[in-house]
Amino acid sequence: MSIQFRHKPGMVVYLTIGDPDISTSKQIALAAIDAGADVLELGVPFSDPLADGPVIQRASERALLHGTRLTEVLALARELRTERPQAGLVIFSYLNPILRLGLEKFCALAQEAGVDGVLVTDLIVEEAEEYRAAMRRHKLQPIFLAAPTSPDARLEQIAKASEGFVYAISRTGITGTQQQVADGAQQLVERIRRYTKLPIALGFGISSAAHVAAVGAFADAAVIGSAIVAIIEKSTPAEAPMAVAAFLSELGVVPVATGETLAILS
Amino acid sequence: MSKVTATESNPSSAIAGRFGAYGGRYVPETLMAALEELESAYAAAQADPAFTSELAHLLHHYVGRPTPLYHAARLTEFLGGAKIYLKREDLLHTGAHKINNCIGQGLLARRMGKRRIIAETGAGQHGVATATVCALFGMECVIYMGEEDMRRQELNVYRMRLLGAEVRGVRSGSATLKDAINEAMRDWVTNVRTTYYLLGSVLGAHPYPTMVRDFHRVIGIEARQQILEAEGRLPSAIIACVGGGSNAIGAFFEFIPDKSVRLIGVEAGGRGTNLGEHAARFQCGSPGVLQGTYSYVLQDDAGQVSLTHSVSAGLDYASVGPEHAALHDSGRAEYVSASDAEALRATVTLARMEGILPALESAHAVAEAMRLAPKLQRSDILLVNISGRGDKDMGILARELKLQGA
Numbered sequence: 001m002s003i004q005f006r007h008k009p010g011m012v013v014y015l016t017i018g019d020p021d022i023s024t025s026k027q028i029a030l031a032a033i034d035a036g037a038d039v040l041e042l043g044v045p046f047s048d049p050l051a052d053g054p055v056i057q058r059a060s061e062r063a064l065l066h067g068t069r070l071t072e073v074l075a076l077a078r079e080l081r082t083e084r085p086q087a088g089l090v091i092f093s094y095l096n097p098i099l100r101l102g103l104e105k106f107c108a109l110a111q112e113a114g115v116d117g118v119l120v121t122d123l124i125v126e127e128a129e130e131y132r133a134a135m136r137r138h139k140l141q142p143i144f145l146a147a148p149t150s151p152d153a154r155l156e157q158i159a160k161a162s163e164g165f166v167y168a169i170s171r172t173g174i175t176g177t178q179q180q181v182a183d184g185a186q187q188l189v190e191r192i193r194r195y196t197k198l199p200i201a202l203g204f205g206i207s208s209a210a211h212v213a214a215v216g217a218f219a220d221a222a223v224i225g226s227a228i229v230a231i232i233e234k235s236t237p238a239e240a241p242m243a244v245a246a247f248l249s250e251l252g253v254v255p256v257a258t259g260e261t262l263a264i265l266s
Numbered sequence: 267m268s269k270v271t272a273t274e275s276n277p278s279s280a281i282a283g284r285f286g287a288y289g290g291r292y293v294p295e296t297l298m299a300a301l302e303e304l305e306s307a308y309a310a311a312q313a314d315p316a317f318t319s320e321l322a323h324l325l326h327h328y329v330g331r332p333t334p335l336y337h338a339a340r341l342t343e344f345l346g347g348a349k350i351y352l353k354r355e356d357l358l359h360t361g362a363h364k365i366n367n368c369i370g371q372g373l374l375a376r377r378m379g380k381r382r383i384i385a386e387t388g389a390g391q392h393g394v395a396t397a398t399v400c401a402l403f404g405m406e407c408v409i410y411m412g413e414e415d416m417r418r419q420e421l422n423v424y425r426m427r428l429l430g431a432e433v434r435g436v437r438s439g440s441a442t443l444k445d446a447i448n449e450a451m452r453d454w455v456t457n458v459r460t461t462y463y464l465l466g467s468v469l470g471a472h473p474y475p476t477m478v479r480d481f482h483r484v485i486g487i488e489a490r491q492q493i494l495e496a497e498g499r500l501p502s503a504i505i506a507c508v509g510g511g512s513n514a515i516g517a518f519f520e521f522i523p524d525k526s527v528r529l530i531g532v533e534a535g536g537r538g539t540n541l542g543e544h545a546a547r548f549q550c551g552s553p554g555v556l557q558g559t560y561s562y563v564l565q566d567d568a569g570q571v572s573l574t575h576s577v578s579a580g581l582d583y584a585s586v587g588p589e590h591a592a593l594h595d596s597g598r599a600e601y602v603s604a605s606d607a608e609a610l611r612a613t614v615t616l617a618r619m620e621g622i623l624p625a626l627e628s629a630h631a632v633a634e635a636m637r638l639a640p641k642l643q644r645s646d647i648l649l650v651n652i653s654g655r656g657d658k659d660m661g662i663l664a665r666e667l668k669l670q671g672a
């Protein structure tokens with residue numbers, strides 16, 4: 001149980017859990033892992049996803065229509081851990097559902113489920129003292145976001161507070177696909193590198209083999225989010241796992257030889 | 267999530283954006299640099315006499331301050347108890363207290379060299395005030411507004427457009443204030459380098475709750491002086507409606523050290539007590555994080571934010587300013603609610619007794635005054651903040667009060 005990147009670049013896949021339903025999310029997650037996803041971000045749907053674009057907003061709405069809960073996402077993580085021991089599992093959430101469950105209880109349940117790390121969209125390093133302490137107690141890896149607008153001093157704090165990997169946001173804005181990888185992305189990754197030896201994953205707007213190749217030239221991993229959620233939206237529940245697997249296998253990530261996996265922390 | 271605990275003597279001092287356990291900064295990392303820039307620009311502006319004197323000049327000559335403190339003699343007589351004074355924020359340019367904050371933040375945005383202004387609006391009063399200030403300063407203006415609110419506050423949509431603002435409808439959620447804020451924050455995250463987010467209440471991440479409160483403090487500063495001049499003593503209670511809580515905190519703040527003065531905030535009781543039928547955060551909510559700040563939130567047991575309802579768009583919101591949360595927990599302020607029906611009744615009463623047509627938001631404060639005054643002595647004084655005027659609500663009032671027809 002650890003976050004390891006076995007591909008070059010590593011592949012991080014975001015899913016909104018409960019879209020279209022929990023059992024389909026599980027099949028999609030398994031298919032994504034089998035198609036080469038090193039890390040799965042298990043997205044907890046939230047009523048007010050203010051950092052997300054229309055694609056993930058719609059997915060959250062669909063997941064909430066049948067009341068998908070954080071505890072169900074954790075239960076799914078436990079099943080995935082059992083069936084795919086090698087996969088990196090990250091809970092991806094807004095803060096409020098975690099607070100409502102209780103920080104301590106959340107961390108205990110996540111640890112029990114075999115979750116590796118947690119990423120909270122609206123939790124910045126300065127507000128994360130209690131959170132980091134709870135994560136430490138439960139051997140969970142906190143992953144923080146770094147933005148192109150973050151000055152160096154903030155990048156340093158973010159890099160030092162993160163474990164597993166650092167998530168670099170490719171551009172200012174909300175989640176969603178775009179034509180090409182933003183200009184400032186490489187510069188951001190290079191700025192973060194000065195402060196850490198952790199792998200750096202680049203996300204926001206990555207949706208094609210060309211993007212992944214571009215990212216691979218300067219970052220350790222690519223996060224694919226809205227592009228996959230959009231495929232799920234267009235597929236029937238029965239087709240979705242295959243459609244996602246087919247899309248991922250076209251992205252052109254290459255397995256790295258064993259013994260060479262990038263940065264391991266557990 | 268507690269960081270700094272409030273002290274007895276100063277329950278609402280903002281240390282690093284905290285009010286007791288509440289407040290803080292819960293935002294995507296992308297916005298952090300902008301919030302820090304805003305915080306330091308605001309601190310510099312406050313210390314700059316050129317800024318404060320231009321603000322004072324505009325508040326007087328453009329906005330119309332000071333507003334009167336009016337003794338509502340007929341209403342007092344009718345209710346047969348405490349003597350009632352009305353703080354007339356409804357007489358301000360654009361028709362509500364919102365302009366106090368918009369002038370302040372508009373000047374700040376100009377100082378910061380930002381030419382594109384975005385804002386959310388519920389009742390449309392903050393949108394109108396923002397569009398007004400953008401016209402005054404020659405800035406680009408985009409207003410996000412829930413489609414439900416665009417429908418029920420249609421006149422304000424026309425006003426904003428006439429003033430040169432672009433009004434963008436928001437369809438998600440219940441298509442009201444919360445959804446408009448989500449969309450404004452998405453715009454800000456995307457255009458953060460060029461855009462100033464002119465938030466309209468004491469909500470959001472630090473420094474907004476403190477800054478917006480400071481721009482509205484003038485309400486209480488004037489009212490305290492005016493009541494001392496008129497009566498030679500302080501009121502028994504101050505009553506204000508609470509949406510995000512900007513007019514209320516502005517009216518309350520100067521009186522916080524005066525322990526004999528009750529501070530009463532009135533939330534929207536809507537049409538029932540079930541989740542989704544009201545916006546009574548203090549009666550039915552619990553602490554949580556929504557849209558950048560830690561405060562009371564109407565939510566379900568999984569932490570999903572509830573839908574809300576109020577006849578008044580300006581009070582129809584699932585959370586409340588963090589300073590109010592601290593004042594609530596410390597017991598310094600009390601929070602009650604008034605229903606849609608009570609607010610409508612209060613609107614008619616104030617109109618017929620005093621010839622003053624309050625906004626439906628403000629009518630919630632009047633409704634509490636109508637409940638409270640008869641229980642008090644004639645020697646008691648109630649100071650009610652009339653945060654805005656009701657012209658914008660004529661469509662709703664015509665329907666609800668059946669004013670149509672020959």
Ligand SMILES: Cc1ncc(COP(=O)(O)O)c(C=O)c1O
Pocket residue numbers: 362363364388389390391392466467468507508509510511512513514579580581625627628653654655
């Ligand atoms: C006249 C009036 N009063 C009150 C409010 C509620 O806001 P706040 O609680 O921030 O004063 C509004 C909001 O639109 C308003 O227009």
